[in-house]
Amino acid sequence: MGSGRLSLVVGLAVAALLLAATGSGEAELRHAGKFEVQKANTVGVLFLGRERGYRIALSMPNERIAIFYAIRAEKAEGSDGLSFSYSAYVARNLGNLGHGVVRARFGSMGRVSLRFRPGGLVRKRDPQPGCEGAAETTEYGRFAGHLSFHGEGNYFHVSSAGGRAALDHEPRLRCEKGQAEEPSPRSLRRYVTPVPLSADDESIALLYAFTHSHGRYIGITAAHPEGSPPGAVVQLAVVEPRRGMVIGHGVYLEGPPGTLLTSQPGAHPATATLAPPAPFYGKASYSEESRAWTGNLGISSAGLNLPLIGPDFRVHLCVVNPLRDRDGCEFFTREPPPDERPASLGRALR
């Protein structure tokens, strides 16, 4: 995996931020026969540059929400693969984004009080296919006012609102049924909760360990896609509420050989060992016989320092033969609750 792919994923991450910034916001679908209504919305984004390897941005996916993002991509330790980590801090926007105002408190981590200053450049875009209405208008400019935020342990700190910004005004649209954007969630938690991997038809070995206690969700997956070289894709998601805000942390990395070892398909008791590289440390073992998730696995990363082992963890292990199980690994017979979903990188940012 070369630097080209690294750049690609960084680009995708930025694109994900932009998607979050230009999402449907508070669109609410009103089904009326063959048509539905996508409500008007305003979204905004402020790029705050890079600090200690993290790209920082403030995103307003709709008028009610403000999210600080910190995203970092680098080469994974011990392999040619990629390592990608992100943090998202979500709070309510108490300002009127329609008028360019953002006011939000992120507990002890920071606050913003900003007003958008248009720079003069305006772009208009026709409604998406299947919808009709006025053009969407994007104003480019800057935010002025107060902004201060620091990550846990001060792993990044921003105190200036300087940076490129954009405000996107999406008018009310009349859309063919199924063409309107999905409405944004009301719960803060949903903005950092990963979407499910309930049907993974590429992995022939998949391990999922998770725990959910005191409102905090920790989920880690390790997957080996069919035909790929030795190694495994490891994803971690941590979601926890704080007073007035919700914090989400995620890690994606392409681990080297030895990251995930399992028993053969059909073997009982099924066993697995997970030993991902940094920012993880240690390793964990699972046995179907005892249902125990043991070892010293943990993660030590900026903003995230915690063990990933313990009796509270529940574990799913799936090892299939692709000639017998063409659908690959599937943990869930129905969609799991949002907090019990394995981590998935891109959608987590939306």
Add this chain to the structure above:
Amino acid sequence: MRMRWAVAALALIALLCVPGGAGAKAGHGGPPAEQWIDVALEGSNGYAIHISVNPRRHLILQVSKEGFSAEYMTRDLLAEADRIKARLLGLGTISVRFHPHGPVRHPLLPGCGRKKRPAVQPGVVRGTIRFVGEREYTQVKVGEAEAAIEEPTGWLCRYGVRFEPKPRQRDWVSKFSTVGVGTYLLARKYRPGVFEDGQVIFLAETGEAFDRDSDRPPLTIFRHISVPAPVSTFRDAHPEHLILAPPPPFSGTGTLARTPESVFTWEGDLSVQFPGLDPIPLAGPGFGPEYCLRGSGCVRQDVDG
């Protein structure tokens, strides 16, 4: 695979040179773009040798015996339809002229119908034909040989080429293939009774290409071996584990196994020996395996590089 495709592409280019029109009579007076020359020879050690030159002046010298064949492909240095002049990079030279003998014939070929009959002018070539296979596995040196100039009506209706029937594609039940640098191995297990002499066919191919330089024309050598074998040589009762132990000219065994990393490895001492060459390994880290079960799909493993 890359080498195999390169060789296949060369063969295809050669085959595509066959014209569609059948207006001209076969013989040395016809337009050169319409005709093939075929020369049949007997090499030493029981090998049959067949030389053919297509209308684009690509020359193929094919050596065959039982399930083995080797094709040495180069360019005919002359443009005339009734003459051949070629050098085979240290393996021999060909410099002959065609002399017709007897009337033009229109043989009926299997599957080609009466309207697709080619025009074949029998005769002899005279001059020099000298070929010595690698490490002298076969050789021939003659001043005259039976030959024909043929005007085919389609690329499948060539009198000078024998298309041998193969077991039908739909009759295999499982198969394994692997590709290394310049080598290819295919093993197919068939339903019982599809063909005689066993239930499995092992096929190995290898290709070498020597580029043209200022002193010599290009030469491509394509070797192929196909042998039937009993079902015991293809052991795949467990889809996570396969063992191939083909008969000579193969030797050793190859094993496909799933590791705790869920990677499918293809390892062992399996090799194939083509006449005149050292044994060529057919298993190891550089080989990307693919195993298929009819109706279930395939397992494929990528290899680095």
